[in-house]
Amino acid sequence: MHEIRGNSCGVPIAMGARGLATAGRVTGLDKWLMRKFLQSIGSPPLRVVLWDGSEILPPGASAPVGMRLRNRSTLMRLVTRPFLNFGDDYSAGRIEIEGGLVAFLETIYGAMAGQRQSRSEPDKDAHRRNQPRRNNLKDARLNIHHHYDIGNAFYRLWLDREMLYTCAYFAEPNASLEEAQLAKMDLVCRKLRLQAGQQVVEAGCGWGGLARHMARHYGVKVRAFNISTEQIAYARQRAKAEGLAGQLEYIEDDYRNIAGKYDAFVSIGMLEHVGPDHYRELGQVIDRSLTANGLGLIHTIGQNLAEPMGPWLLKRIFPGSYPPTLREMMAIFEPFGFSVLDVENLRLHYAKTLEHWLERFENNREQVSMMFDAAFIRAWRLYLSGSLANFRLGNLQLFQVVFARPNNNRVPWTRAHLTLPTGKC
């Protein structure tokens, strides 16, 4: 169950540095297979270097990025199950990237996006494809455990001081990550129009940063739910250390077990782990929890098209995850008649957030390597780089959705309340 815990992420380790001599001569068939494969993914302009040093170049184009394959077995694995094996073989060191991993992935994903046709019907099963596990009460715990319980010390190396592992809000593109995460929390609190004394429930609270911020700066009481054991332990410790324990209750339980009535419902970066099969349940939880004039906010990674996540990401990084389309999100709101008041798409802010995380991750590689092996580091680098590429390309979105009961006429009149006090005036 602890697939990542310890010093491995479950990736088959590179089988030693066997040289070119044992890799076999590159044949015409090898090259033909590689060319066919590149065509099948939209002919990305990249250079492929095979194990004997021979090259496959895009026709007529220069190729600023490329990949180097260790041996024929790597080639065969790539062309037969590319979306699982590329990640594993990159992690294991059997594939090396030249010209920068993010640029390489942007080239690949860009070519694949260019290939897509408009579709007559949305893919209703996108969220079920490639899933090793679903998101019922039991499996949800395993899914969350897999990613979030691999050691708080690791996340501390590359997240901001408040340990927010979700998209930040850069009021200016050159704001620091610390500033941008504070601004994100303020933006969320303003969208929810928090008032001192209110009761707030948070579904999926991570390391508790937003709950601390809401309690400290907005004077509200927060009950924050999370099924990650390590995150809850960390959150409780900090609340106590910072004298906020009286306002904050961190509850190690599933969002489906939320009870009570609240002036605000907030969920930042949990919906990705809920799964569309459970959106109606989430809507029910909100419907029974929100007061008549309460406001809700859901912040989630999303997509424009209902497409399954890649099998490698689902197997190695985020089992059970799925970023919904706005259409799919409406399954939370529509059955209960909730009014959607405001949607903001912060896609480029997530690209910027990931640039910061990736830079910090690389700067702390030495410390990470004392916790995890090389394959883990490479897998994690691939996951962060791939996410960055997908946000830059518009394959992923970041939706912040504010909602209320339909007959709540105390909803904000305009967006004037969203202007941060630090804004230019």
Next chain:
Amino acid sequence: MHEIRGNSCGVPIAMGARGLATAGRVTGLDKWLMRKFLQSIGSPPLRVVLWDGSEILPPGASAPVGMRLRNRSTLMRLVTRPFLNFGDDYSAGRIEIEGGLVAFLETIYGAMAGQRQSRSEPDKDAHRRNQPRRNNLKDARLNIHHHYDIGNAFYRLWLDREMLYTCAYFAEPNASLEEAQLAKMDLVCRKLRLQAGQQVVEAGCGWGGLARHMARHYGVKVRAFNISTEQIAYARQRAKAEGLAGQLEYIEDDYRNIAGKYDAFVSIGMLEHVGPDHYRELGQVIDRSLTANGLGLIHTIGQNLAEPMGPWLLKRIFPGSYPPTLREMMAIFEPFGFSVLDVENLRLHYAKTLEHWLERFENNREQVSMMFDAAFIRAWRLYLSGSLANFRLGNLQLFQVVFARPNNNRVPWTRAHLTLPTGKC
């Protein structure tokens, strides 16, 4: 085809003032039927006065609003086909309302909304129910003609100076209608980030007010489409009179025939007449029209739940109309991979807009009565009052949706550009 043109809106006229004598005695069965009917619509707390003066009162409650029925035939018509006949019989004067029409309708609609259960599946055919006509190229013209070609002079009596027949934006609730319509146009232009010299296409331009505003204040060139003959004639005349003809081209044609490439696509209050069966076509039009870094905005009345419009509204006022849910709107964007950047719900601004229109309409009743008969005036009052009630109750929404191509990275970084220069700083 000209069901409203002239001095009638097609409503059977009240058949003279036949007195109580000919209406028949009220029986126990009459009262039982009325009580059953009230129960079936959620037992709204209202008083019913029957033709002999006898009353039906809600149990134990005072009733600030009530209705008075002319005769047994009115009662029978009401209980058998209430959603069509209430409107016709109110228009014909066979039903009189006490305590204010808007308050009466809020009471009724509120009771009906309270009755609704959450649903397991959205109603996929909501937009097809009660429709006298669809929205293909030919019928769309008839539908638009029915409502918009009843005389510009009539609309001039109660719309603002720019003749905007869509939700205004009240920066402050006590702004005037003229200010609020100018603010709405500015908000739209800012959301689209219009720059001088850009090419804009407008789908469904009404009397051309937004196109004039964009040309005059933002220096863009606009091609504006509309299938209402009278609106186009008015728009052309004003553009010429105001020296804007060089920047504005008003085209009497369907949105499906839009050609060319544009930096901005804008549509204010047309989607209600498009119909979900044609959203994909609309998406195709946008997909072929928008430049790589173009922005689009659709402003439309919407709903939280997919429900059919009332048959009276569809027959007498807006044939072919349907206000979509956000989920339904995604059929425009999702097949083409458009990114939704921003959704703003201006529901309460539409309630405020309707208050202004209704007040102006009533203040100009005398002039209206020189153009149309009493039944028309009563029908129009019912339509405006019912819309106001539905926006106040949250049965109707107003969605402004901004979108772009998925790989457009020049989209606005934040919402800072939306702050109007007249804002408090």
